[in-house]
Amino acid sequence: MPHVRGTSILHALHHRRRNALASTSAIVALALTAGLWFAGPGRAQETQIIHPGSMAATGFSGTIIPNFDEGLPPGVDPVDETFIDLDRATLRVFDVNALGGPPSGQLVYTPQPFEVMAGQIGQVFGLAYDDGVRDGISSGVPNLYAAASSLHGVRIVTPDEDDDGRPERQRRGAEGATFMEGQFAEENGGGPGTIWKIDGLTGQVSLFADIDSNSGPGIGNVAFDKAHRQFFASDLDTGLIHRIGADGALIDIFDHGVAGRPARGLDAVADDGAVMDIEGAAFDSEDPDTWGYTQDERRVWGVQVHGGRLYYAVGEKAEIWSVGIARDGTFAADPRWELTVAAPEELAVTDIAFDTRGFMYLAQRGEIDNRYDYSRFADSGDGVVLRYWRESPDDPATESIWVEAPEEYAVGFPEGHRQSAGGIDLQYGYDAQGFINTNACADTLVKTGDKLRDNPALEEQLIPGGPLAVHGVQITPTPLVRPKNEPPFGSWFVDFDGFFEDPEVEGHVGDVEVWRPCEGRAGYYEPVPGGGYPPPIWPPIFPQPGDDIPPCIDLDAVEYFCTPAGLEADLYVRDVAGIGGDTIKADSRTPGIGVSPLQQTQPAGAPFTLGITGHFPGENVDVGLCFYRQADAERGGYYPCCKVTVTLETPPASCAP
Numbered sequence: 251m252p253h254v255r256g257t258s259i260l261h262a263l264h265h266r267r268r269n270a271l272a273s274t275s276a277i278v279a280l281a282l283t284a285g286l287w288f289a290g291p292g293r294a295q296e297t298q299i300i301h302p303g304s305m306a307a308t309g310f311s312g313t314i315i316p317n318f319d320e321g322l323p324p325g326v327d328p329v330d331e332t333f334i335d336l337d338r339a340t341l342r343v344f345d346v347n348a349l350g351g352p353p354s355g356q357l358v359y360t361p362q363p364f365e366v367m368a369g370q371i372g373q374v375f376g377l378a379y380d381d382g383v384r385d386g387i388s389s390g391v392p393n394l395y396a397a398a399s400s401l402h403g404v405r406i407v408t409p410d411e412d413d414d415g416r417p418e419r420q421r422r423g424a425e426g427a428t429f430m431e432g433q434f435a436e437e438n439g440g441g442p443g444t445i446w447k448i449d450g451l452t453g454q455v456s457l458f459a460d461i462d463s464n465s466g467p468g469i470g471n472v473a474f475d476k477a478h479r480q481f482f483a484s485d486l487d488t489g490l491i492h493r494i495g496a497d498g499a500l501i502d503i504f505d506h507g508v509a510g511r512p513a514r515g516l517d518a519v520a521d522d523g524a525v526m527d528i529e530g531a532a533f534d535s536e537d538p539d540t541w542g543y544t545q546d547e548r549r550v551w552g553v554q555v556h557g558g559r560l561y562y563a564v565g566e567k568a569e570i571w572s573v574g575i576a577r578d579g580t581f582a583a584d585p586r587w588e589l590t591v592a593a594p595e596e597l598a599v600t601d602i603a604f605d606t607r608g609f610m611y612l613a614q615r616g617e618i619d620n621r622y623d624y625s626r627f628a629d630s631g632d633g634v635v636l637r638y639w640r641e642s643p644d645d646p647a648t649e650s651i652w653v654e655a656p657e658e659y660a661v662g663f664p665e666g667h668r669q670s671a672g673g674i675d676l677q678y679g680y681d682a683q684g685f686i687n688t689n690a691c692a693d694t695l696v697k698t699g700d701k702l703r704d705n706p707a708l709e710e711q712l713i714p715g716g717p718l719a720v721h722g723v724q725i726t727p728t729p730l731v732r733p734k735n736e737p738p739f740g741s742w743f744v745d746f747d748g749f750f751e752d753p754e755v756e757g758h759v760g761d762v763e764v765w766r767p768c769e770g771r772a773g774y775y776e777p778v779p780g781g782g783y784p785p786p787i788w789p790p791i792f793p794q795p796g797d798d799i800p801p802c803i804d805l806d807a808v809e810y811f812c813t814p815a816g817l818e819a820d821l822y823v824r825d826v827a828g829i830g831g832d833t834i835k836a837d838s839r840t841p842g843i844g845v846s847p848l849q850q851t852q853p854a855g856a857p858f859t860l861g862i863t864g865h866f867p868g869e870n871v872d873v874g875l876c877f878y879r880q881a882d883a884e885r886g887g888y889y890p891c892c893k894v895t896v897t898l899e900t901p902p903a904s905c906a907p
Contacts, residue, residue: 557809615672
């Protein structure tokens with residue numbers, strides 16, 4: 251496809267489209283005449299819309315001037331008559347199974363994606379897939395969930411006063427103001443606290459859940475907990491994390507500001523009660539400080555479930571915290587600070603991802619910057635994508651159990667390579683020809699970004715790979731951390747909307763989520779034969795896996811991490827027999843595989859950490875555990891030792907970089 255820049259007719263066309271100076275029909279006609287790929291309107295499909303490797307992305311839907319063919323009166327600013335295009339998509343599901351060849355920094359032309367229109371769900375950011383269970387039976391096809399958001403701007407209107415058939419746009423709060431159509435799809439029953447469900451088989455859209463107390467800031471992000479078939483959603487209005495059932499019912503909440511902060515010796519911070527009042531004089535559509543966001547100290551953005559815990563990002567300083575998920579799915583009373591993000595700029599982490607090896611990936615999004623002309627929703631050029639891993643051994647001189655200096659990925663070709671738009675996920679690997687390899691569970695990283703192929707200094711190298719004005723998703727093999735892949739010629743790129751003459755816009759793309767049904771085990775739950783437990787038993791030998799002996803201890807969860815020393819597993823032990831143990835001795839029961847340390851003592855509630863060596867990725871490792879109280883052992887003589895053999899299902903990917 252030829253690249254077109256400057257004052258070409260296509261540039262002018264796109265400028266009018268972005269600023270609503272042309273009708274949709276003109277855009278389509280001219281775009282097709284120029285040979286541009288253009289995605290048609292979304293609708294329910296006869297066949298399933300989600301397959302392994304399907305990549306969903308969110309973004310701004312675009313604008314239009316209704317009845318523009320009738321003309322505008324002299325002196326009228328066209329921007330004042332520009333509205334959200336209800337017939338353009340704010341959510342697209344891409345087929346990225348074939349990328350057309352090895353990565354060379356090129357644009358990938360995908361088959362026409364499935365689309366959901368702004369008129370159906372409004373502007374959305376956060377995404378999550380469920381497990382595809384329908385009526386208690388696994389269908390193998392998940393549903394997709396999208397959460398309402400203010401991250402693609404907030405626009406308000408008042409009733410039509412000049413009889414032109416269009417409402418009146420307002421910059422400031424005004425009596426009788428309402429959200430513009432297509433903002434939160436209120437005409438379809440939605441609101442700023444709505445989570446929408448897109449059926450993975452039919453594409454049918456329905457309202458799944460609604461946090462009706464949200465006044466307008468929307469939802470930071472959403473995550474699915476497979477072990478308990480529930481969702482978690484962060485509320486930017488109150489700072490609460492909502493626990494939501496598989497039926498969409500709101501169950502309970504976790505308040506980080508009140509229940510989380512004190513765990514680190516910080517003062518509790520309750521919600522200040524601020525709301526978005528679009529009828530009040532204080533509201534300014536271009537000033538996010540008037541939008542009713544809760545205080546930064548308690549504002550939760552990205553959320554993700556991993557290893558029996560809910561990880562979440564707080565504030566623009568971007569602290570990562572976690573809280574346990576109990577066996578019954580409730581929030582455990584054990585919030586803990588994980589780390590404070592080490593990044594060049596203090597920006598919100600709007601998305602979190604874990605791979606099967608325990609690496610934690612974080613994506614920043616630039617500061618909110620809602621321009622009245624729709625050109626910018628976030629400041630671009632400072633957001634980074636980082637990868638953290640566990641220290642091994644834990645350095646007592648550092649406060650965090652995670653490494654102090656994370657690895658960074660180059661995002662986009664502009665100088666600095668920090669074009670992150672705040673969305674991130676893992677994807678299957680690809681072979682040398684760019685075909686997806688579903689046996690490689692988490693070998694590539696997908697991340698959203700702005701201006702991904704725009705760098706005048708590299709223009710001659712980039713033009714053969716397609717247009718430069720790409721706002722969408724970058725696909726990169728996970729080993730290619732900086733300074734590798736800098737600039738990112740080792741990546742593929744996918745544009746969100748298929749229009750390429752928009753170099754000036756920023757923040758128009760949002761989150762990304764991949765359906766990847768090969769994820770490694772995140773938690774370990776051992777069923778108890780017959781239900782209940784007998785009196786404590788301390789057999790003289792380790793029972794073998796599968797022995798019909800109820801355990802005197804159980805593992806609530808096993809959390810895997812890659813470290814510089816290799817694979818480590820955190821074992822969360824439940825003292826079924828009630829012996830009050832605090833120490834374990836560990837012994838590998840699988841020949842050729844080692845575990846270490848052989849003995850360790852931990853305070854109540856803390857996990858026991860085992861290093862695993864000599865195994866093949868995905869191999870089951872039987873480990874014998876002797877669980878006892880160290881004080882009993884120090885007294886000498888006989889002391890009770892609960893002996894069990896547990897099977898650790900190691901992740902299917904190697905810890906090698």
